[in-house]
Amino acid sequence: MRLRHKPWAKEEMENHPHIVMAAPEKSKGKWNSVFGNDNPIYVEVGTGKGQFLTGMGQAHPHINFIGIEKYDSVLITAMERVKEAELPNVKFLNEDVEELLAFFAEGEIARLFINFTDPWPKNRHEKRRLTYKTFLNKYEKILNKGGEIHFKTDNQGLFEYSLHSFSKYGMILNNVSLDLHKSGIEGNIMTEYEQKFHEKNMRIYRCEAEYREK
Template identity: 75%
Template sequence: MRLRHKPWATEEIAKHPSIVVPNPGEYRGKWSELFGNDNPIHVEVGTGKGQFLTGMGQAHPEINYIGIEKYDSVIVSAMQRVKDAEIENVKFLNDDVNELTSFFADEEIDRIYINFTDPWPKNRHEKRRLTYKSFLAMYESVLKPQSEIHFKTDNQGLFEYSLHSFSKYGLILNNVSLDLHNSDVEGNIMTEYEEKFSNKGMRIYRCEAQYR
């Protein structure tokens, strides 16, 4: 994906600290204080333009959502979606997922979403895949025991790799779907990519991977 540079994005993001949280490390272990409640916290890594989290936030006001996206030219669109929707249970971090443990304390998160991440198809780039074992270990440290990763992709190769990676790490696979939009899964909220790919008739793969 080629990103369209928006030189004004950084300045615009800075105007909305209640949506895109500056200095998120300051809230490590204290996110419930920022949200003003003790509701579960769900995190999406690589949140893109925010269609998924905005939809989830509207559908589930009893849950707090945090999206992580390192590109300011992308997250500015997510910020605008949340602003327009006038919801308070969705926040964003304009940061890199590799810094996850700097932002969240041990067992602070209830669920992680990985949606349509870069497949990094070349073998030499395996360690960059967000379902690689080092990422799974990082997620485990911030997730509560027996929490889940919810994973969606259009890429069959990445899906097969991820199922193997989850299983090898010891996660329990639940609700594995090889064709999400022709399955009985209820309450699915689509991402921008999911909507685009499904409109082209492409198959969407999904699974839930639970830590023991």
């Protein structure tokens, strides 16, 4: 994905600290206080331009959402969407998912979304895939008991790899779909990529992976 540089994006996000949170490590273990309620917290890693989280925030006002996106030139669009929609239950972190454990305390998150992540198809890049075991270990630490990962992709190879990765890690697979938009699953909110692929009649793969209680 080629990114159009927006030199003004960082400053604009800094002007909206109630949407794009600065120094998120200071909120570790305190996110419910940040939102001002005890509602469940859902996190999306690699939130992109924010279509998914904006839609989720509108559809589920009693759930708190946090999107993580390291590219400010992309995240600025997400911020503008949430600003326009006036969604107090959606916030963003302009950070790298690699640093996830610095931002959230053990068991602080109820659900995690991975949508249309980079497939990193070459074997030597396996460790960069967001469904690789080291990432699954990080997610497990911040998710509460019985926490789930909801995963969507258009890439069959990444989907097959991820199913294997989830299973090898000992997770329980639920609602596995090889063609999401023909599966009858209700309440699906599309991302920008998903909408584009759907309009081209491309297949979308989806599953839910649940951590076993230890």
